[in-house]
Amino acid sequence: MNHLISILIASGCALSAPLAAQTPPGIYGQSIAIRAEKLYTSAGPIIVDGVVLIENGKIKSVGKFSDVKIPSGVAVRRVKVATPGLVDAHSTVGLSGMLNQSHDQDQLESSAPTQPELRAIDAYNGRDPLVAYLRSLGVTTVHTGHGPGSLISGQTFIVKTNVTEITGGVLKSEAMIAATLGDGARAKGEGKSPGTRAKEIAMLRAELIGTQEYLKKQKDPEKGKEPSRDLHKEALAAVLRKEIPLLVTVHRSQDILSLLRVAKEFDIPVVLDGAAEAYLVLDQIKAAGVPVLLHPTMYRAGGETENLSLETAAKLQGASIPFALQSGYEGYVPKIRVVLWEAAMAAANGLSFDAALSSITLSAAKIIGVADRVGSLETGKDGDVALFDGDPFEFTTHCVGTVINGSVVSEGEETKGH
Amino acid sequence: MSRNRIALTLGFVCAALVAQEKPQAFIGARILTMEGAEIASGVLVVHKGKIIAVGGSNTAIPSEAERHDASGKIIMPGIVDTHSHIGMPEGADGSAPIQPDVRVLDSVNLRSSSVSKARAGGITTVNVMPGSGHLLSGQTIYLKLRSGQDLDELEFNAPGAAPIGGMKMANGTNPRRTAAPFPGTRAKSASLVREQFVKAQEYHRKIKEAGSDAKKLPPRDLAMEALVEVLEGKRVVHHHTHRHDDVLTVLRLQKEFGFKVVLHHISEAWMIADEIAKSGAGASIIVIDSPGGKLEAKDLRMTNGAALEKAGVLTAFHTDDPITDSRWLTRSAALSVRAGMSRQKALEGLTLSGAKLLDLQDRVGSLKPGKDADFLLLSGDPLSVYTHVEQTWIEGRKVFDRSDPKDHLYAAGGYGASHDSDYPFDILALEAGEMYQ
Known part of the structure; x- marks a missing residue:
């Protein structure tokens, strides 16, 4: 259906396809108008024959074609369907590289069970082919970083998918601190800790108490006994100060409840990640006011995720628990999942179309704390748009273009090669 | 009573x-x-x-x-999955890289939820295979997913008939290991296979020479007997292979020894579709959400189905369950259409083409008088994400009904939906490239 799309250049303004060797497009804001037969904004009802006008990278106006005045000189791109640029609420892309060889796997450092001081920004490879792959499928923002697999594995950050080097385009350099509970956090090797669930919680509690004491000493140091800087504790202090949440990969219902107990005890913000058995403890999650970054809908059921259900997203929606979908971490194939397809499968299993789209746009942006910038097509937000030639969720539809900050950063998806 | x-x-x-x-x-x-x-x-x-x-x-x-x-509703033929590991099968062990005597039928657990999930996905005929961590990991088994927990009841020609299946082989990185008797290089891999096939040719010759004289028959050798079935074309080789050069190695060996072969996975099929077409081999392909995850799949493309169709290769899809889930093989066809395959060939790739690859087209793969009454009732178009398999029928009996809560559990997942399906090795072992790829 690509032929249905036409680019009408109203002036000499160049809209060339991106070349990796050049400055990545989208770093500097550009102007474009996207006219869609169906415009989904994630901020209100569908607009039939709608326009998103982007000026200097920011959304200037959104509305019906008849209501939006497009300045002369702004290129108009026509498309069947447009949605906000997709937001992958949690991934390890750029750290867990496409080749899956030791040299490109930087999502987990297993030398110690707790390393909150590890910064995602120091490991991210924006040129990994899987970043471009996601970008070509409409994903414009990713929350990525250290993965599951140890009690506290490190930090996460949020970046646009057009960023090849960290010189700009970072939305949050420290987004959350990634942690794991349950089987996934068990240390490998005889005699190493944590080796049990109770030990995991004991160690987590000790980390938080140690950080509390560090903060106390910093606040009221005895003369001559000022504590030296401790980057490990400083990282966790941000959680105790409620500046960033602890992002905890946890699947079993009893482990979810353990986490909620710890969160209450220390009054810290937490985000549930994965949460395969969330549907068993909806009331408790709801009461705790904790958001859920749900496992990919098509995630493999086995081990701790054996009880996962394709209908959990719909149940979270029904319980009014804030949630988003994610690509997650994969140790094998597919090395990256595409949130578009995970949302599609949720939409086929009880979740409404709008809620499914929101789970990979506005709801996702809200939970990861960047909804002021991305996640919906609203005036003042970044000009990030995904273009499709049909229902975005149908597997036979194509993403025919991706726009970041008003620049077309992808012309057609890489399912056909690159 | x-x-x-x-x-x-x-x-x-x-x-x-x-x-x-x-x-x-x-x-x-x-x-x-x-x-x-x-x-x-x-x-x-x-x-x-x-x-x-x-x-x-x-x-x-x-x-x-x-x-x-x-x-x-939509009615279509039951899906034929040409490559699966439902029932948690185990084939060859770590003692040798080539073990033709091992029969996967001796290991399948039909109580595994993976079997029920396959019925929920509309799969009615399935080729259950051992893994790919060997050059030759054993004999595969073709099953009909009739209700039942005794393998005899599910064998394709059951009840009472001899089991049928193919022979699983693999090349590339999966069968490579650091120590003998496993190969350490691609050339050694081909060499070890060649050695066994030459041995089988000689065994075959001795049998033919003995004719009706039982005293002249060579001593029974179950591994050689199975390889003779391969040489005689009675047992199709199902060959795991990803990289373009590895595919060509399979085709050379096929030409040298004259066995029937179906190429499986074929990440780089788009590079060599014409060569595959010339060889006459069939293709059983996998569709993965993204390239990579292992070196040999870094150039995997969703265009493989389209490229093979254009070249005229008989092409079917497979789940490689648990690599992709038996409940959504139709999605592999839809994604292939997304990347340029025709709707008709994609639908045949779920049904009739797979039946042909397994040589079962006289019985299954299409809806035609005289064929087995294996069919699906769907809620909508088979290539739409919103469509569900509502009922799966095999030989005139309903084996899955989405409206039955017990069956719905397998279709949608939930508490207890994945019993008896712990992989014989965990996903981390997969990561190490040891099996099933």
């Missing part, structure tokens, strides 16, 4: 048998037969496990037939 109870029980059994003897007619569905144009509003009549009629709304329905209103 009282006499009355027995009488009652027998009564039920008889009633069930009688019910089964009655023809069943499914009326009003859009029917995708895979034998020509779609039928907008059709009739499918099955009896005694076979299809007796399929056609438009004027198709004759026997007066005694039990009628099912299928209006608004």
